[in-house]
Amino acid sequence: MKLARPDVFHPRIVLAGCAALPEGDGDDAGLVRALRNRGLHARWLPWDDPETLNADLVILRATWDYTERLGEFLTWVRSVPHLINPARIVEWNTDKRYLKDLHRMGVPVVPTGYFEADELVSVPDGEVVVKPAVGAGSTGAQRFIDASAALAHAAALQAAGRAVLVQPYDPRIADGETALVFLGGEESHAFTKAPILPPAGRSPAFEETGTYAEESLSPAAPDDEVWEVGRLAIDAVLRMFDLQPQDLLYARVDVIGGPEDARLLELELVEPGLGFGQLDQNDRKDAERQFAVGVEGALERFGLGPLSRRGF
Numbered sequence: 001m002k003l004a005r006p007d008v009f010h011p012r013i014v015l016a017g018c019a020a021l022p023e024g025d026g027d028d029a030g031l032v033r034a035l036r037n038r039g040l041h042a043r044w045l046p047w048d049d050p051e052t053l054n055a056d057l058v059i060l061r062a063t064w065d066y067t068e069r070l071g072e073f074l075t076w077v078r079s080v081p082h083l084i085n086p087a088r089i090v091e092w093n094t095d096k097r098y099l100k101d102l103h104r105m106g107v108p109v110v111p112t113g114y115f116e117a118d119e120l121v122s123v124p125d126g127e128v129v130v131k132p133a134v135g136a137g138s139t140g141a142q143r144f145i146d147a148s149a150a151l152a153h154a155a156a157l158q159a160a161g162r163a164v165l166v167q168p169y170d171p172r173i174a175d176g177e178t179a180l181v182f183l184g185g186e187e188s189h190a191f192t193k194a195p196i197l198p199p200a201g202r203s204p205a206f207e208e209t210g211t212y213a214e215e216s217l218s219p220a221a222p223d224d225e226v227w228e229v230g231r232l233a234i235d236a237v238l239r240m241f242d243l244q245p246q247d248l249l250y251a252r253v254d255v256i257g258g259p260e261d262a263r264l265l266e267l268e269l270v271e272p273g274l275g276f277g278q279l280d281q282n283d284r285k286d287a288e289r290q291f292a293v294g295v296e297g298a299l300e301r302f303g304l305g306p307l308s309r310r311g312f
Contacts, residue, residue, distance in 0.1 A: 013042035034288035105236035133163035180230035185245025191275035
């Protein structure tokens with residue numbers, strides 16, 4: 001472990017959670033240690049704590065209440081001097097209309113209808129999923145067989161001023177979603193998320209704080225065809241925003257299906273759980289170290305490297 005030196009600038013780093021989960025859900029528990037092992041000192045704070053604006057670097061990790069306070073959250077995002085992932089990526093990724101952009105860029109995406117809050121909603125035949133366009137942790141997402149019930153749920157979301165997504169229910173979701181984790185734009189590891197949405201007409205069960213739906217996770221070793229969907233998504237973002245791979249400290253690409261017709265369900269660039277807890281001890285340390293190396297690189301790009309002496 002590197003020790004702090006008083007003559008060396010030590011950037012103030014914040015891992016941002018929320019009031020209900022000020023230190024995340026436990027999956028990121030090793031990140032403070034991994035950063036400290038590289039001479040970097042971080043602490044957790046809720047994103048809306050005023051102290052976050054005094055930090056040299058803020059890393060979004062568990063800001064899972066932003067969906068109910070989107071305007072306030074985005075104002076804060078624009079105010080943070082140095083944010084990871086970058087503010088313009090966060091703004092784009094908070095609204096699932098980004099799926100349309102990815103589709104245009106050639107990424108195989110789950111078929112999706114997008115409807116503004118004042119737009120007439122239509123639903124395809126068969127079972128569908130209706131969800132808010134701005135949402136996290138499956139809040140507001142439900143399955144429907146009956147079209148009138150689906151339209152009623154969509155209308156309730158729109159009455160609250162929310163845009164709506166309608167997607168055909170893909171039965172392959174019964175096998176779970178494959179969550180592909182990228183660190184610094186490079187493949188890191190993967191895990192499986194068991195189905196979250198219960199049968200049609202019922203809401204998912206939420207963990208005790210009510211912040212996100214309960215999840216059952218397990219390790220995964222996806223086929224290369226599944227990883228390719230993730231690579232296409234990351235490449236599309238880099239091209240759209242003229243970024244280098246290292247500019248994305250973290251990303252999670254949620255995919256359904258196997259080698260045949262794997263499709264992107266969501267791309268998580270704001271505050272995704274990264275599934276460190278699904279790795280064995282050695283792989284987890286390696287992934288957390290990779291995360292910390294990415295933070296170190298970001299500090300250097302921002303001119304905030306820990307070896308920058310004060311006053312220079």
